Every structure is written in C-alpha cells, then in structure tokens.
Amino acid sequence: MTLLQTRNLTAFYGDFQALYGIDTTLDAGETITIIGANGAGKSTFLKAIAGLIRGPADSVRLDGQPIGARAAADIVKLGVALVPEGRRLFPSLTVEENLLIGCYGRKMSGPWTLDRVYALFPILRERRSSAPPTLSGGQQQMAAIGRALMSNPRILLCDEISLGLAPIIIADIYSALPQIKAEGTSVVLVEQDIVQAMKVADRVYCFQEGRLSLEGRPAELTREQIHRAYFGS
Amino acid sequence: MTGWLDALIQGVLLGGLYALFAAGLSLMFGVMRLVNLAHGDLIVLAAFVILVAAERLGLDPFVAVLVALPVLFVIGFALQHVLLNRTLGRDLLPPLLVTFGLSIIIQNGLLQIFSADSQRLRAGAIETASIPLGGGIAVGVVPLLTLLSAVAVIVFLNLVFYRTPIGRAFRATSDDLEVAQLMGIDHRRIFAIAMGIAFVVIAIAALYLGMRANFDPTIGPARLLYAFEAVIIGGLGSFWGTLAGGIVLGLAQTIGARIDPEWQILAGHLAFLLVLVVRPRGLFPRALD
Numbered sequence: 001m002t003l004l005q006t007r008n009l010t011a012f013y014g015d016f017q018a019l020y021g022i023d024t025t026l027d028a029g030e031t032i033t034i035i036g037a038n039g040a041g042k043s044t045f046l047k048a049i050a051g052l053i054r055g056p057a058d059s060v061r062l063d064g065q066p067i068g069a070r071a072a073a074d075i076v077k078l079g080v081a082l083v084p085e086g087r088r089l090f091p092s093l094t095v096e097e098n099l100l101i102g103c104y105g106r107k108m109s110g111p112w113t114l115d116r117v118y119a120l121f122p123i124l125r126e127r128r129s130s131a132p133p134t135l136s137g138g139q140q141q142m143a144a145i146g147r148a149l150m151s152n153p154r155i156l157l158c159d160e161i162s163l164g165l166a167p168i169i170i171a172d173i174y175s176a177l178p179q180i181k182a183e184g185t186s187v188v189l190v191e192q193d194i195v196q197a198m199k200v201a202d203r204v205y206c207f208q209e210g211r212l213s214l215e216g217r218p219a220e221l222t223r224e225q226i227h228r229a230y231f232g233s
Numbered sequence: 234m235t236g237w238l239d240a241l242i243q244g245v246l247l248g249g250l251y252a253l254f255a256a257g258l259s260l261m262f263g264v265m266r267l268v269n270l271a272h273g274d275l276i277v278l279a280a281f282v283i284l285v286a287a288e289r290l291g292l293d294p295f296v297a298v299l300v301a302l303p304v305l306f307v308i309g310f311a312l313q314h315v316l317l318n319r320t321l322g323r324d325l326l327p328p329l330l331v332t333f334g335l336s337i338i339i340q341n342g343l344l345q346i347f348s349a350d351s352q353r354l355r356a357g358a359i360e361t362a363s364i365p366l367g368g369g370i371a372v373g374v375v376p377l378l379t380l381l382s383a384v385a386v387i388v389f390l391n392l393v394f395y396r397t398p399i400g401r402a403f404r405a406t407s408d409d410l411e412v413a414q415l416m417g418i419d420h421r422r423i424f425a426i427a428m429g430i431a432f433v434v435i436a437i438a439a440l441y442l443g444m445r446a447n448f449d450p451t452i453g454p455a456r457l458l459y460a461f462e463a464v465i466i467g468g469l470g471s472f473w474g475t476l477a478g479g480i481v482l483g484l485a486q487t488i489g490a491r492i493d494p495e496w497q498i499l500a501g502h503l504a505f506l507l508v509l510v511v512r513p514r515g516l517f518p519r520a521l522d
Binding site: 050051052071072073074076077081082084088090091092093097100101102103104105106147151 | 416
C-alpha cells in the first residue's frame with residue numbers, strides 16, 4: 001500500500017531550480033534509498049517532504065492526503081520525521097533533552113520512548129547529560145536518529161547518516177535499522193555510499209542534477225546502469 | 234571609608250534595577266535574537282499601565298503590578314505574534330527599524346495621553362523606609378526589594394529555561410530554528426510566549442522604576458542604554474551574566490559619583506567600554522555563541 005507519494009515534485013532555492021518533476025512512491029514498511037552525486041537534489045528532496053521547502057499541496061501525498069504545502073512543524077505531527085544532514089543536534093540542550101524535544105508538546109503514542117532509544121543506542125544513556133558537541137560523530141548521529149524516533153514516526157527520513165563516519169561506526173548505526181523497521185516504520189535514506197545503500201534498500205532511486213535518472217530494485221540494477229544514472233553518460 | 238563602603242552597597246542595589254531593565258532584553262535576544270530598540274519605552278509604558286491601575290482602582294503599586302502582569306503578558310504575546318514575528322528573518326534590519334518605530338510611537342502616544350509631566354508610583358511609607366546596618370550605613374527597603382526581585386527574576390528565568398519543556402523549546406529554537414520546526418515546534422508561538430514572559434519581567438522592572446524616581450514618557454531610551462550595557466557586560470545568553478552586568482554598571486556609577494557627582498553616568502559607560510576592550514564577549518558568555 002502506498003504510504004507516501006511525490007508527484008511532479010519541484011523545488012526552488014530562489015531562482016535556482018533544485019528538483020524537476022520527481023515522481024516517487026514509498027510503500028508501508030518499505031525502505032527506499034536515494035543515491036546521486038553531490039548537488040543532485042537528494043537533501044532537497046527530503047526537505048521538500050519534511051516541509052522545510054514548501055510547494056503545491058498535491059506534490060507530496062501521505063496516505064493519499066496532500067501535504068506538500070504544510071509546514072514542517074505540522075508534518076512531523078503527521079508522522080514524518082527527518083534526521084537532518086550533519087546531525088544538527090541542539091548544542092545548548094543535553095543529549096537527553098535533545099531526545100525529549102523530539103516529541104515536544106505531544107503525547108507519546110507508539111513504541112519509541114526514552115528507554116527504547118537508550119536500549120537501541122546504549123551509549124546515549126551513558127552520555128545523557130553531556131553536551132552534544134562533546135560527543136563523537138557516531139554518538140551524535142545516534143542521538144540525531146534517536147531524536148527523530150522519539151516522535152514515533154511512520155516514515156523516517158535519513159539524510160546522509162554515514163557522512164564523515166568511520167566504516168565500523170557506520171556498520172554500528174546501520175545495524176539499528178532492522179529494529180527500527182521492525183516497528184513498522186518506513187525509511188527513506190539519502191546515501192552517498194552506494195554499497196551501503198544497495199544493502200539495505202528495497203528499492204533505489206538515483207537523482208542526477210535534480211532529475212530522477214534511475215529507479216529499481218537493487219538486485220535488478222547493473223553497475224553500468226547505476227554508473228550512468230549517477231554520473232551521466 | 235564608610236562613604237566608600239556605602240557607595241559599594243548602593244551600587245550593588247542600583248545594579249538590581251539595571252539587571253531588571255536588562256533581563257527582558259536578555260530574554261528577547263536569547264530566544265528570538267531580537268534587538269529590541271523599544272525596550273526602554275516598553276518599561277515606561279508598563280510603568281504607566283501600573284500607574285493607571287493603581288490610580289483608577291485605588292491600589293498599592295505592588296498590588297497594581299499584579300493586575301498589570303497578565304495584561305502585559307497578553308500585550309507582549311500579541312505584539313510578537315502580530316508584528317514582530319513578521320520582521321524576523323535572515324535580515325537584521327527589519328526588527329531594528331520596526332522596534333525603533335515602535336519606540337517613537339510609544340513615546341509620542343504616552344505624551345499625547347499623559348503629557349510630559351513627571352509621574353511617580355506612590356507606595357507610601359515604604360518609599361522612604363530603610364534598614365540601618367550600623368556605622369552610619371543604611372539600605373533603603375525599595376532598593377533592597379529591587380535587588381531581591383532581580384535575583385528572583387533571574388532564578389525564575391533560569392528555572393523556566395533549564396527545567397521545563399517550554400524552556401527546552403526556547404533553547405532549541407534559539408539554537409537552530411529550522412531543526413526546531415522539524416521537532417514540531419511552532420516557533421512563532423514560542424517567540425510570542427517568550428515575549429509575553431519578557432513583558433512580565435518588564436512590568437516588574439517598571440514597578441521599581443516608577444517607585445524609585447520620577448518618570449515621564451521620554452526617559453525610555455536612557456533605560457534602554459543601561460539595559461544594553463548590562464546585557465553586553467554580562468555576556469549574551471546568560472541570565473546570571475545579565476545580573477552581574479547590571480551590578481557592574483551600578484557599582485561603576487555609584488563609585489564614579491562618589492569620586493565626583495558629575496561622573497556617575499560617565500563612569501558607567503567607561504566600565505562598559507572597559508569590559509568591551511578586555512572581554513569583548515562579556516563576563517559570562519554562553520560557550521556556544
């Protein structure tokens with residue numbers, strides 16, 4: 001069943017057009033990965049879904065309802081949470097406060113609580129009173145994912161969660177993904193690391209200069225197809 | 234010797250008043266990054282609100298301020314929601330221009346309604362009451378209450394900021410407006426609540442402003458200057474720093490006045506400049522700013 005759909009999604013930064021008519025779907029329980037070179041529009045795509053960039057209402061639909069024109073603060077309440085690129089934890093809040101603000105002003109309903117997040121990433125419990133800038137990159141990423149989970153999202157949007165992290169840490173963070181999916185959460189990953197992206201995705205979309213250049217299941221895509229979609233011919 | 238000791242004590246007490254002037258400004262800057270050029274005039278406006286409440290209802294100023302508090306909270310909330318939220322963005326100029334305009338409107342509006350006559354909040358015997366400390370030194374009850382109120386306001390603001398969910402939202406919004414929205418925080422509402430609280434602090438500052446000395450519609454800008462200096466001396470983003478900044482300013486003024494009465498105001502400004510030279514980020518800057 002289609003949970004999220006973008007249709008003819010465009011996005012602008014001032015006069016600069018960053019996305020051209022992107023059509024995608026995300027089924028309930030599915031994980032899709034968006035790959036593409038720097039500047040291909042991957043982060044913009046997530047921002048447009050999360051409401052940080054607003055467009056025509058029917059360019060993004062959640063459960064068939066148009067949400068493209070809604071504000072970010074409303075969209076998270078509808079069950080779509082974004083883990084932003086570069087973690088962007090709140091530096092003047094402790095780790096625990098960062099997690100708590102993930103469900104600000106709302107009654108908790110769903111599997112994710114402070115205790116569940118700590119069980120998923122035990123190191124965060126140890127560092128609960130620390131200031132985010134004192135955490136390692138991997139710990140910061142865990143906190144950023146935990147913060148998004150605290151809103152008990154139906155859809156988790158993750159922007160470059162492996163960026164700047166050591167391979168062993170990346171493996172650590174990706175090992176949490178099955179537990180997140182087990183709660184019925186659908187996931188949209190933006191990932192530069194193609195190998196990682198292929199491993200976890202049910203389906204892959206490739207962007208090139210703001211346009212959709214390829215779509216398919218990882219097993220069905222050839223290296224050449226991906227190479228061409230990624231870099232252009 | 235007694236004279237100097239007296240100057241120190243009176244300086245600390247005067248610092249309480251400056252800290253009250255500054256606390257609201259510190260809160261607005263801390264949450265909204267708003268430099269409010271109408272701050273002094275808002276304090277004077279609040280003093281007139283308390284005056285009207287006191288005279289019309291026949292109340293003591295301390296009771297009148299309790300009546301004025303909710304009214305001013307609502308005015309602050311509405312001002313932010315209706316007007317100031319529209320000015321905030323990447324460009325720093327619009328809020329400066331709008332609050333500057335607000336300052337002129339408030340001054341002239343008050344002149345129109347209340348004339349340029351000096352006013353005062355009459356509180357009866359407490360105005361002149363003092364507590365002798367021995368050795369020829371005494372502290373006035375109103376100045377002492379001013380300082381205690383300043384400390385109470387700072388403690389209250391710290392509790393709100395660091396112990397409550399709304400305080401978390403204040404800090405988060407101040408840290409990163411975009412990500413705060415991703416958390417479901419409606420920043421326009423958060424800003425309006427912060428302004429409402431700032432107006433409550435303004436009302437308390439106005440109470441002591443009106444009880445300690447005469448006020449008229451034109452004295453706002455000078456209070457703004459003291460408030461600014463206290464915030465900058467203390468370091469942006471720290472309420473305790475703002476209290477310390479107020480006290481440094483008060484001390485400098487009374488010590489300056491002790492040397493030569495003409496030096497009172499100048500000494501305060503010199504202390505401000507000295508802090509800017511030695512510690513440009515203030516005495517207690519927040520580590521992240």
